[in-house]
Amino acid sequence: MASKNRSRYPSNWDTIALEIKSKSDWRCTRCGMQCLRPTDKKEGLSRRERSIKTLVVHHWNYTPEDNRNENLAALCSACHMLFHTRRRGNISPGQLSLW
Incomplete structure (x- = not known):
């Protein structure tokens, strides 16, 4: 996400995040929704759907x-x-733009 403060994240954050996502088989560990893999075709999906x-x-x-x-x-x-709205004030403008 371009909106997060990258200085708090390690330089290898993208690698760490990819590993966590791969371990979950690209499914949400809370609700089980199958999410998009980097190789999935995104044509035909709206920005909101993506x-x-x-x-x-x-x-x-x-x-x-x-x-x-x-x-x-x-x-x-x-x-x-959901987790960030429970913690008041912990939502970035980039996250809000999703909805």
């Missing part, structure tokens, strides 16, 4: 510097938003 089916990696303790496997979970955009 956003909803995007898998992201969530930090359970909301600390981007803590990248232990047990602190990371692959979540669909909706489930990720």
Whole structure:
């Protein structure tokens, strides 16, 4: 996501995130929704549909510097938003634009 503060994430964040997503077989670990893989064709999907089916990696303790496997979970955009809305003020403008 371009909107997140990348300085809090390690330089190999993209590799870490890809590993977590691959381990979940590109499914949300909360609701089980099958999300888009990088190789999936996205033609015919609206921006909103692509956003909803995007898998992201969530930090359970909301600390981007803590990248232990047990602190990371692959979540669909909706489930990720659910966790962040429970923690008031922890939503980026980029996340809000999904909805």
